[in-house]
Amino acid sequence: EVQLVESGGGLVQPGRSLRLSCAASGFTFDDYAMHWVRQAPGKGLEWVSGISWNSGSIGYADSVKGRFTISRDNAKNSLYLQMNSLRAEDTALYYCAKDLVATHWRAFDIWGQGTMVTVSS
Amino acid sequence: DIQMTQSPSSLSASVGDRVTITCQASQDISNYLNWYQQKPGKAPKLLIYDASNLETGVPSRFSGSGSGTDFTFTISSLQPEDIATYYCQQYDNLPLFGGGTKVEIK
Numbered sequence: 237e238v239q240l241v242e243s244g245g246g247l248v249q250p251g252r253s254l255r256l257s258c259a260a261s262g263f264t265f266d267d268y269a270m271h272w273v274r275q276a277p278g279k280g281l282e283w284v285s286g287i288s289w290n291s292g293s294i295g296y297a298d299s300v301k302g303r304f305t306i307s308r309d310n311a312k313n314s315l316y317l318q319m320n321s322l323r324a325e326d327t328a329l330y331y332c333a334k335d336l337v338a339t340h341w342r343a344f345d346i347w348g349q350g351t352m353v354t355v356s357s
Numbered sequence: 358d359i360q361m362t363q364s365p366s367s368l369s370a371s372v373g374d375r376v377t378i379t380c381q382a383s384q385d386i387s388n389y390l391n392w393y394q395q396k397p398g399k400a401p402k403l404l405i406y407d408a409s410n411l412e413t414g415v416p417s418r419f420s421g422s423g424s425g426t427d428f429t430f431t432i433s434s435l436q437p438e439d440i441a442t443y444y445c446q447q448y449d450n451l452p453l454f455g456g457g458t459k460v461e462i463k
Contacts, residue, residue, distance in 0.1 A: 280456050280457045281446075286451075295451050331401075343446070348400065350400060
């Protein structure tokens, strides 16, 4: 079964850091680009960051550039998001998503169930 | 930066009705446009990719069309299980989602 399972969310104070993980199974992980997409409570979807199959191409939304770092470990079939200098507006459900392609951004065909990040003092 | 304008933001229709949602890009994005369905409390699901290609396993009542700046998503005959929020997403540059359309049953 193709599956993505996120972990690492929680309650964190503004200015602190958090690292999200996404464990992939059921497909050849290093054949595809991967992404993080978030959804603030009651709001729409926001693409956060994406990484190509070999980490050669990486992109970030302007809202997180310079604060968040995406990475992947193909040997562990895992995707990560290091989030630093967290703000209240980063509060959201963070989804891990698989792309249709390996080298650029196209469409997100497999999604995890998400991990909730709450930034509050 | 590319802007995506999705409309309407919500709609109410009867079972069996034809439902149309539009998405307009602020510049030419060719056919680099996808559509997703998100049911309450669930992760989004890819329905249409590359503007008009139906994802495997998606019912044929869903369809997409358009290219350049103007795109349309259609449900040919609305079913109760189609109650959800629908999003367009462009990938001409960095991925960007539209604001969403909440579809309800009248």
